[in-house]
Amino acid sequence: MNLLKKENIFHDIKKLKGVGSVLSKYLKRKRIEKIKDIILNLPYSETDRSKISKLNELEIGKIQSVKVLVKKLNFPRVRNLPNKITCEDDTGQIDVVYFNSREGYIRKIFPINKWVIISGKINFFKNKYQISNPEYVTGLENQDYVIKSIPKYNLTKGINEKKYRSISEQVIKNLPLIDEWLDGAFIKNNKLLNWNEAIKKLHESNDAKNVKSQSYRRLVFDEICANLLTLSENRKRIKRKKIPKIFNGTLSDQIVRKLPFNLTKSQEKVLNEINSDLKNSKRMFRILQGDVGSGKTIVSFLSIANVLENNYQCALMAPTEILSLQHFSLAQKIFKRIDIRIEHLTGKTNYSKRKKILEDLSKGKINFLIGTHSLFQKKIEFKNLGYVIIDEQHKFGVKQRSDLAKKGGQNCDLLLMSATPIPRTMMMSLYGDMDISKINEKPSIRKKIITLSKPEKKIDQLWPYIKKNLNIQNQIFWVCPLINESKFLDYSSAKKRFDLINRHFPKETGLIHGALDKEEREKVLNKFLKKEINILVSTTVIEVGIDFPNANLIVIENANKFGLAQLHQLRGRVGRGAEQGVCILLYKEVLSKNSIKRLKILKNSDDGFYIAEEDLKLRGFGDLIGYQQSGLKNFRFADPLIHEDLFRLADGFIKKIEQNGIEKYNFLLKLFDKAEIINVEDIT
């Protein structure tokens, strides 16, 4: 056979022999679309067919290989009876049975009085060994193909092991000689393997099961490099020259003087960082991180004031209608008596108002536009957009960030804000393309939320407490567990809880759940904001970022189902005013040692970043909020906990090579589907 050509690796899987449109559809379910995906689809185990067993030494229930003489074929004419082939060796007999097979086919692969190799699972039926529908039957001349350890892949309906093997071997046995992007010394010094060797080993030995094997680590290193290289390239493309913003801060000072509080040191520090980016001759591409309630909004508004002072237009985008509305009313308050025009635009804005806004925007008559993602539709044109801020952006991947930067234009600075606590280990691989500002203290007037736990059995003890809260005008969140993915089950559990609470507090209670669409959800949320209802039962995580100044109690059911970081974000929904916030965690079962440990962390700290780090140590990445659910989990092989050293190694490596062109790494980028993100030309 011929080696594949390098460029063919990126061709459609249908280019391989035996893959038609039906099979390619099944393969697609396993994320196998291009030939290179076969390379990345690692075996999870292997089937040992390497030993030829005598018929008197077979083990029932095991997959085994035998060498037997075909004695008799039996094709019953009765429906539902299987075709049966009787075979023997010098120690005994075995029946091979086939359901739904054609006679012609059977006759072909079982020639009477010839020796064949059969490999399959051994059964015992009516006092006799039996194999039904064996994976392999072949003449002796092909026995080398079967008598060996054969890698086992995670397959789906429509593809059996043998079929998949015939496809994957076309690739793995004929890997192209690629231009290795790591030099030999580097590979050796860091105990990695060269690429071709690593891939072969991953498919043809047990290495794929061992995340610490040299070959697996090589793949991990490649994956991290592809990721970091993409970020680095993205950064280069975004951080280009721009016209520096010029301002004295008069407007911003004026606002600060009127604030009912002093900025925290941390707020001042990040504001300085942002302002110096604005004044810089390169575009700002920065993320502002700060725990819930750390006061990111006012920081962003103060920086906006500076850009407005320089007569550029600004845009602020929030993930939901309600949040954007809150920002809008705050902006109106803050910029009152200052001669700028602020508008609010969302998907709900009616036609004529929208038209007017678009018109005025393009003429530069609107200075500051606040809204949802509809701010960035194609039709919307700014006259001189100078600054874009995205609030609670944790659903933005690199691709979206890069698209966004393009939309803003070359003089537009870009700030993202996020309350998602990302552990240090992940920062570089998620936001390596951005500059980072961090608010690490909270306004001192804010009281630390009191966190309590209670067994669910004692739920009845809560009613008087809730009554007391309602009497003093406190509002209450009641979060039901996400039992599983099923919207229906989540709904029914929340509905049941709602019914119970509603019985205790009729007319005070509302319900939102996953089956409601965004609009209906916002309707209920609005009722809650307006205090038409005062207890909100919900399944979904309550919209991040919305200020509910009167919500001071949150009850979280089945709390051990949530990650700590998530619990922390949830409880951050309450106690945002000067009142004491309380969070009650309900537990179904007796708490395990580990749960008690976790609870302690949560009770003792209100630092989301610290909590996220601790959570990571205890539970791994699976439960980190904003990690799994948000599409941030962009590693297939690398695990930041296990491969931390490789992350560091890759970081150093990328820093050394990033000044060079990326042509040398095109293959790598395409292998991990990164090329499209940064528009690498086809290498063919």
Ligand code: ADP
């Ligand atoms: P987040 O960082 O979660 O977006 P917000 O910006 O919504 O937090 O701020 C939460 C609340 O804290 C707001 O009501 C805001 O007015 C208030 N706040 C912001 N900064 C301070 C401060 N330095 N001192 C007191 N309160 C503040």
Ligand code: MG
């Ligand atoms: Mg916020």
